[in-house]
Amino acid sequence: RLVTLSILASLQQELGDLDRVKSWVKVLGMVQCGGGFDKPPAVINGFTDLVLEVCGDPASRHARSAIGAHKLPLDVPVEVESVVEIA
Numbered sequence: 001r002l003v004t005l006s007i008l009a010s011l012q013q014e015l016g017d018l019d020r021v022k023s024w025v026k027v028l029g030m031v032q033c034g035g036g037f038d039k040p041p042a043v044i045n046g047f048t049d050l051v052l053e054v055c056g057d058p059a060s061r062h063a064r065s066a067i068g069a070h071k072l073p074l075d076v077p078v079e080v081e082s083v084v085e086i087a
Contacts, residue, residue, distance in 0.1 A: 003080045004050040015086060024051055024062040026083040032072040041066040047080055 012018050029044030031037075044066035052060045062082075072079050 001046045001050045003078050004047045004054075007080065007082055008054065011084065018055070020086050021055065021059070022085040022087050023059045024055065024082065024084050027051075027062050027064045028081040029064070029066040030069050030072055030079045031066065032070070032075070032077050033068045034070070037068060040068040043078060044080070047078075 008018065011021060015021070027044070027047065029040065029047055031040040031043045033040065044064065048060075048062075048064060051062075054060075
């Protein structure tokens, strides 16, 4: 959810108005985890759930991938890449 807030803040700053986001096209979520942890999709659900809550359905429905990684840059626990369509 914190990653979602960060992305929304970046979009707000760049676009001036979140209403310019027409749709969320694609989300790639990466979760830093050790071997045996098989729940990266559950972690990325926090991102998806907040996007749906803030932006509403159906514009918030998106293609999504969630993967686990042994190490992420700067030792961050979660990294998300999003593609949005803007008006």
